[in-house]
Amino acid sequence: MGEQWNRTEEQFMNYVKEMSQYGEAISLMAWDLRTYAPKNGVEGRSDVIATLSQKVHQMATSDEMKGYIEALKGHTKDEIIQKSIEECEKEYNKHSKIPSDEYKEYVSLQAKSEAIWEEAKEKNDFDMYRPYLEKMVEYNKRFAEYWGYEKHIYNALLDNFEPGVTVDVLDEVFPAVRKSLTDLLQQIQKSDVHPDPSLLTGHFPKEQQEAFSLEILNRMGYNFEGGRLDETVHPFAIDLNQGDVRVTTKYDEKDFRTAVFGTIHEGGHALYEQNISPKLAYTPLAGGTSMGIHESQSLFWENFVSRTEAFWKNHYELFLSHAPESFQHVKFEDFYRAVNEVKPSFIRIEADELTYCLHIMVRYELEKALINDEIEVKDLPELWNDKMEEYLGIRPKNDQEGVLQDVHWSGGAFGYFPSYALGYMYAAQFHNTMKKDLDVEEVIGKGDFEQIRKWLTENIHQYGKMKKPLEILEGVTNEKLNPTYLVDHLREKYQKIYQF
Template sequence: MQEQEFLQELKEIDLLQQALAILEWDSQTGMPDSASDYRSEVTSYLYGQYFEKKVGPKISEAITYFEAHPKELSEVGAAAFQLVKEEYELNHAVPNALMTEYSRATSKAHSAWQNARENKDFSLFREALAENIRLTKALIPYWRKDEKTAYDVLLNQYEPNMTTEILDQVFAKVREGILDIRQTLLEKGTEPRVDFLSRKMTEAQQRKFIVKVIQELGYDMERGRLDNTIHPFATGINHRDVRLTTRWNEHDFSMGIFGVIHEAGHGMYEQNIDEKFEYTPAHEGASMGIHESQSLFNEIIVGSNRDFWQKQYPYFQECAEGTFDDITFDEFYKALKRTRASLIRIEADSLTYVLHIIIRYEIEKMIFNGDVTVDELPQIWNEKYEEYLGVHPENDLEGILQDVHWSGGSFGYFPSYALGYMYAAQLYHAMQKDLDVNAVLASDDYSAIKNWLTTHIHRYGASKKPNQLILEATGEPLNPTYLLDYLRTIYFDVYQINE
């Protein structure tokens, strides 16, 4: 087999994926709701074509051939081959019947989850969740390579080479550090004023502000667009067409503004992957964790930076057409970084967010490496929220039913969000060795930051593993200290604590 033939097959798979991505984007932004049944007929059919090719004869032929003739592959071909092989090895041993049962179960569980949410009653989801867990446990032996624990197998699907051994240590440190910061803020901090955050800012005013900001940060609007949706996301169709979506709240500008800045981080990553990888599986993010590190770099690092906001505040005030003229910059900045424990993960602030993830990580580990029963989960959930965040869900909707992930069988996904936080802070630390980041964010030209991220992360796409990227970009493996240092600096400043 010629490399060309292998790459052509990958290209056709990618073309189907691009079509599916447009259909998905359309269904979440513009499609009339009433058309959803008809649309799923289209996507199911195309997804079938896509999946058939991914596990088809051309791909297995390529695996056999290039395993024996690795030297016939170019740099791009080799990167693509590695990813194709990994995915093939992951799935080829799984019996078809089990995979079908699993698909059916997750789709049923999604409906059960929705129903349970409407009734705020975990017992309506209980059985379906148990079935998802049972089937995932049945799949793990087929997926397993040399991972030490069952849960490591799941982790690896979202963050290659990540282990519970690493995460246990890292999360222990982060949990302790965050609880410590929270304790200090509580004892010695001064709560900032936040009343003006709910002043009305129209969608058009918010949009005007943030579209200018994300372009300054390096998102290329000529190769993208920004649309409204219910559950915001970014999607890279190809590197010339990378779309952002958001939702707006006219009485909480921070939702739309930080939402767009977050999605623009994902978008910049997709826009800046080296073109040579286009049409191969290397032309995507290295992992969920690395992808989140890019969105969170924008949201948490840039979006928490005092110099950045000092520079942007006059334009923000201008866009708001007088609404914030009586608010000083210092008041404005501090309000953005107020912290408060919440019950709901997606409403959490940057200090408490990772605690929500640690709770989920600990529970998932108990499910797959321990012997907890499904019936015990809501209580465990609530106890951990009490312990780590000091809040108590009034019902299951505010508790264990809040996330979609388990209904779809996505166990092991949650840690990606926390990894994104830690990677972002670690990258920021490394970046400061090359750049005076505060000075750049105080200036008219942010391009040095985007260039640094492109050089060290974006351009490689999935051709390097997350741990390799982080090691090469920062000179050390994952280290949670930088996140803790960063959070401490930001929040001690906002809460006026001098140590």
């Protein structure tokens, strides 16, 4: 590889490699800050991250980069270089269209706003956060104008997280899904079956949770020679380089579900990064193609593998071998029902498989309206609570469990939330296609995850950013985004559990 590159191509590839290398250093510092870094070093370390990030930003927007784009775009025979140039051009345009003073103000406001949000959440005080959120909305509207868009201003923001997906797509799909899910929720709530999650909350020592989680990660095909599992407060997976993709988790000794399902979820993200083609290493293409496709991978493992009956039938003995005494009398059927309880709740990240998407709808509708000047920041708390009541049937008592719960908006991440719901739909759609190639239930039942991992690698992982999200989706499933599979999957699953 690279033998046939001309001088400019070689210089460009070295240039983006250097950018990736700075990125790797930044990622390691971020991992360290969230796992092991002692308190007193945090401030200095954050400044180092800022310095290196600025360096990467400078390289992404430099005249040298502009030169490469002009010289190579459409003038290279190497597909990796062509796609890399396209990625770089997108970044370049995004940044060069924002006046640099304005961008600097924004970055500085971002940090401030996130800090204030954290305090406001703790104090349950929306008003102290409001002026910052208003500014974040203003900046994002202005940036969207700089970037340009077709039809809807919100499309410019969506493009940052899920390129190719537009308001038209979402507005066609989301309301239908919402309707189906709320119908399903009502049927579940009318059911006489009442799973008992209290069965699951016995004391479960951390070491034993860890041993079980490691065993499952291992069975999923997560490569420990190219990764590790550590403890953190807000779990994440992170790729440092292709040979070093780490998973983190959190242990709640009163509820093993946090660690077990959390580790499997992050393990799904990590499998994606571990299995990108080595040809893409240290290029701008060496990463998941979008937030939504990434989430489809974590959710595939979490919902379509580890929350299934087949999975627990196969792993219940292993689970019990790690679980403390108090779990030994829990019958399999009760266990399976309990880990799949559906119950509307206020906090998105604690939501069950069914209501999760409804939380996303609330956010999507509100942020789209904010960016489109249809509503004002000051009215958000009320509007949030109204929508929660409408879709989930419960009304937050305060903003802490309402509009203040998520960090995203405080950092200006508008257009991000839809990715989560898209991830659910993609996962269901992939699952449906996979069933044509594999007897998925049987494979899960046998614990033969390598077949699943291989299918995902072959169809999705390997491409990194070589393919756009919808290109992946349509290429794999031979159809456009189709939410039917998610709704069908949930209906079938819960009909069986709740017997309606």
